[in-house]
Amino acid sequence: MSASGPAPVPARNWRDSLAIYAHPRVVTFLFLGFSAGLPFLLVFSTLSAWLRAFGVSRTAIGFISWIGITYSIKFVWSPVVDRVPLPFLTRRLGRRRSWMLLAQTCIGLGLLAMSFCDPRTDLWWLAAFAVVVAFSSATQDIALDAFRIEATDETLQGATAATYQLGYRIAVLAAGAGALYIAEFGSWPAAYITMAALALVGIVTTLAIAEPEKRVAAGTAEREGKIAQFADRYSGLPPALRETLVWIYGAIVCPFVDFFARFGWLAVVLLAFIGLFRLSDIAMGVMANPFYIDMGFSLQQIANVSKIFGFVMSILGALLGGALVFRLGASRLLAPSVFLIAVSNLLFSWLAIIGRPDPLVLATAISIDNLVTGMAGSVFIAFLSGLTNTAYTATQYALFTSIMTLPGKIIGGFSGVIVDWLQSSARDVPAFAALLDAVGAAPKFGGFALFFAYTALLGLPALILAVIVRRHFEKETPPSARKEGQ
Numbered sequence: 001m002s003a004s005g006p007a008p009v010p011a012r013n014w015r016d017s018l019a020i021y022a023h024p025r026v027v028t029f030l031f032l033g034f035s036a037g038l039p040f041l042l043v044f045s046t047l048s049a050w051l052r053a054f055g056v057s058r059t060a061i062g063f064i065s066w067i068g069i070t071y072s073i074k075f076v077w078s079p080v081v082d083r084v085p086l087p088f089l090t091r092r093l094g095r096r097r098s099w100m101l102l103a104q105t106c107i108g109l110g111l112l113a114m115s116f117c118d119p120r121t122d123l124w125w126l127a128a129f130a131v132v133v134a135f136s137s138a139t140q141d142i143a144l145d146a147f148r149i150e151a152t153d154e155t156l157q158g159a160t161a162a163t164y165q166l167g168y169r170i171a172v173l174a175a176g177a178g179a180l181y182i183a184e185f186g187s188w189p190a191a192y193i194t195m196a197a198l199a200l201v202g203i204v205t206t207l208a209i210a211e212p213e214k215r216v217a218a219g220t221a222e223r224e225g226k227i228a229q230f231a232d233r234y235s236g237l238p239p240a241l242r243e244t245l246v247w248i249y250g251a252i253v254c255p256f257v258d259f260f261a262r263f264g265w266l267a268v269v270l271l272a273f274i275g276l277f278r279l280s281d282i283a284m285g286v287m288a289n290p291f292y293i294d295m296g297f298s299l300q301q302i303a304n305v306s307k308i309f310g311f312v313m314s315i316l317g318a319l320l321g322g323a324l325v326f327r328l329g330a331s332r333l334l335a336p337s338v339f340l341i342a343v344s345n346l347l348f349s350w351l352a353i354i355g356r357p358d359p360l361v362l363a364t365a366i367s368i369d370n371l372v373t374g375m376a377g378s379v380f381i382a383f384l385s386g387l388t389n390t391a392y393t394a395t396q397y398a399l400f401t402s403i404m405t406l407p408g409k410i411i412g413g414f415s416g417v418i419v420d421w422l423q424s425s426a427r428d429v430p431a432f433a434a435l436l437d438a439v440g441a442a443p444k445f446g447g448f449a450l451f452f453a454y455t456a457l458l459g460l461p462a463l464i465l466a467v468i469v470r471r472h473f474e475k476e477t478p479p480s481a482r483k484e485g486q
Helices: 014-022 024-042 045-053 058-072 078-083 089-093 095-115 123-151 154-185 188-198 200-208 218-233 239-263 266-276 279-285 288-295 299-328 330-344 346-354 359-387 393-412 415-425 430-439 443-457 460-473
Strands: none
Touching (some): 014 299, 024 200, 045 058, 123 154, 299 330, 330 359, 330 443, 346 359
């Protein structure tokens, strides 16, 4: 992708678009995606279930959930992963695979260490090892995302994003339902020992694949050359301090300067778009399970529909998104993806309007929602991958993925308050009452019907920005503004 957009996508038929999934690099990311997804639930909901089963208080479980903040701040140490070589490993494996192998090894050892802890007597040790696993997992994400972008050209980005998501979701299923089944019929230590063994999938894959070739364009090389001038300017400083300043300039300042230098004013639009792309989806998701329960669905019904229909449809969506990116290009699919994410929320308004626990309607809503989310995920991952400069892949992509969920998490935190307000206002506010009467909504769930419509409207800013971004990327790009490193 160039600074003003991707290169024109040649016409491709559906046979060619689907055949891309047989490419060796694309298949590789099925296993690497599994490695990335494995630790996630093991330090979140699966760990919470283990702690509660052993009588740990909900207050303590809530505090331990803060471990998840690690994933949201990974951009803080991404420059280290981007720039700092590891003794022995980097020389033998390369800069990306060395960090991937270190992180995967720490994940496996951390999970194994957790299996030897008893939450009743070793809670602090269990939490400490969970932090190790979460930090290593976030570090693996940084290195793996950089590897994925650098190891494939633009035509494969959508397909690798799809197989990555497929592997990731399979791992989440194993670490969620799989670990719970093992704990139910065996023991919690056996569950975590099994998960530790599954960490070998990533380790073996990393050892088997080749390190991508490092590509640095002339403009980037020129910018990097200024580091020497920067060092000369501060030659009077103590050597340790001068080297630290030089490293900060090259590892932290240059990636951000590069991004704004390549995209200019559009950089601000791109960052805003990245933060708003999943706003509808994340804001809605916080209240999804409480809504199902309030509707009267049993936990078994929710689990069965989510695991069966949701899992299958998310995979199909991811594969469809990857094929569409290969066929049409990512930028053309941004606006349709945002639109479909927002509109799919209205299916849950439909369920609230019906006002009774209809399993068929629930399956339809969850299936379409997961299909759309999977497709949009492949499109967006491919798009973000094209925005990075391969000289600073880890730092720039970590920044993008951190921004991607932040607005949704902030707004999602107020979703319960909004639902309660809408429910109390459903009959008191004339406009709301008229709207609900017009669609025949059940009074009991009128607040939820309005809430899901509200989350759909949250997609409007992202839709407007998506149109702006696409129009800019479709303009002819002057050679001097082309994306460097690609």
